[in-house]
Amino acid sequence: MENVSCCSKKRKMVQAKTWTLTKHFDGFPKKSDFELKLEQLPEPKDGEVMLEAVFLSVDPYMRPFSRVRMNEGEVMIGAQVAKVIESKNAAFAVGSHVMGYCGWRTHTVCDATGLTPVMADWPEDVSLSLALGAIGASGLTALYGLEEVLGLQAGETLLVNAASGAVGSVVGQIAKIKGCRVVGSAGSDAKVAFLKELGFDRTINYKTVGSLDQALREAAPEGYDCYFENVGGPFSSVALPLMNDFGRIAVCGGISLYNDTTPQTGPYQHLTIIYKQLKMEGFLLTRFEHKHPESLKRLMAWMKEGKLQCREHITEGFENMPAAFMGMLQGENTGKAIIKV
Numbered sequence: 188m189e190n191v192s193c194c195s196k197k198r199k200m201v202q203a204k205t206w207t208l209t210k211h212f213d214g215f216p217k218k219s220d221f222e223l224k225l226e227q228l229p230e231p232k233d234g235e236v237m238l239e240a241v242f243l244s245v246d247p248y249m250r251p252f253s254r255v256r257m258n259e260g261e262v263m264i265g266a267q268v269a270k271v272i273e274s275k276n277a278a279f280a281v282g283s284h285v286m287g288y289c290g291w292r293t294h295t296v297c298d299a300t301g302l303t304p305v306m307a308d309w310p311e312d313v314s315l316s317l318a319l320g321a322i323g324a325s326g327l328t329a330l331y332g333l334e335e336v337l338g339l340q341a342g343e344t345l346l347v348n349a350a351s352g353a354v355g356s357v358v359g360q361i362a363k364i365k366g367c368r369v370v371g372s373a374g375s376d377a378k379v380a381f382l383k384e385l386g387f388d389r390t391i392n393y394k395t396v397g398s399l400d401q402a403l404r405e406a407a408p409e410g411y412d413c414y415f416e417n418v419g420g421p422f423s424s425v426a427l428p429l430m431n432d433f434g435r436i437a438v439c440g441g442i443s444l445y446n447d448t449t450p451q452t453g454p455y456q457h458l459t460i461i462y463k464q465l466k467m468e469g470f471l472l473t474r475f476e477h478k479h480p481e482s483l484k485r486l487m488a489w490m491k492e493g494k495l496q497c498r499e500h501i502t503e504g505f506e507n508m509p510a511a512f513m514g515m516l517q518g519e520n521t522g523k524a525i526i527k528v
């Protein structure tokens with residue numbers, strides 16, 4: 188008798204590659220802190236989709252957040268732009284693209300929680316990778332830091348560090364759009380040349396400058412009204428005394444501290460903050476989530492008008508994610524660090 192199976196159409200099994208955190212980082216991340224694993228994926232259930240990563244993001248926050256939001260053995264946290272390859276959710280058509288915090292994985296089966304369709308009218312000639320950078324989290328962070336936290340006004344002088352990176356490069360360009368004077372600091376001559384291309388008024392290579400204090404003073408003899416802080420630590424201690432009275436500081440990040448094994452101490456600038464009556468505010472871009480759709484449209488419009496250049500540092504190959512992450516923390520990137528699968 189012929190063996191007739193009730194499931195004559197056999198589904199091809201999908202295997203995901205994942206990068207897991209073997210051990211919490213201790214100091215600067217090491218290759219051995221990561222492990223590449225294979226995972227057999229189940230078929231999506233009702234309401235679920237199967238995603239295939241196209242671009243993945245490596246970001247500074249992964250270093251500090253891994254310690255507080257992850258357990259050892261878990262897949263590394265992070266965002267990706269992915270293609271929907273199977274769907275049992277009417278809101279996500281097969282072939283469409285989404286942005287999701289799926290972690291460092293090539294394929295994912297999940298429900299729609301936390302998935303955002305990439306902007307419906309995303310232009311065909313614009314790479315979807317920008318949804319992870321200048322027309323995504325990095326651009327939004329820059330915009331909110333300037334508008335919502337600093338309240339930057341035309342004619343003011345702004346200081347930004349890590350200025351050639353994903354967030355910093357957008358900060359400087361938006362500040363120029365707003366009619367401000369912009370001073371940017373970055374870690375190589377090539378990066379400083381990039382800042383000049385973007386229209387920064389004054390640039391500093393903080394790694395080669397003799398005295399950072401002197402360089403910052405010369406770059407803005409009139410002082411700084413606003414400071415977009417990405418680095419923290421000693422840079423911050425030098426910059427705060429150069430703020431003008433009633434200056435505002437948006438504390439976006441502190442990348443110089445993320446790999447510290449013991450917390451840094453002073454010099455403390457409390458008296459400077461008091462005497463100059465400074466306003467210092469930390470923020471996370473998630474606070475302004477309700478503004479994302481409108482803000483993404485503004486960023487896209489600036490890019491299309493040629494007012495916003497979106498540089499990317501692309502690493503090919505999912506296998507190279509840990510190297511790309513460590514490279515970004517060491518300053519290998521100019522613009523947004525992206526992994527192309």
Ligand SMILES: NC(=O)C1=CN([C@@H]2O[C@H](COP(=O)(O)OP(=O)(O)OC[C@H]3O[C@@H](n4cnc5c(N)ncnc54)[C@H](OP(=O)(O)O)[C@@H]3O)[C@@H](O)[C@H]2O)C=CC1
Binds near residue numbers: 324374378440442517
């Ligand atoms: N608050 C929020 O919601 C968000 C905060 N952030 C923060 O914004 C900052 C920039 O992030 P992002 O633009 O994605 O990253 P970048 O693209 O700027 O990449 C990181 C850069 O930081 C610089 N850097 C690394 N180590 C040091 C150090 N010890 N001192 C000074 N600079 C250093 C390097 O550039 P260089 O060669 O110039 O040193 C490196 O290229 C980070 O602090 C991040 O945590 C980012 C997104 C959201």
Ligand SMILES: C/C=C/C(C)=O
Binds near residue numbers: 247439440441471
């Ligand atoms: C959401 C991102 C936060 C930091 C500190 O990078």
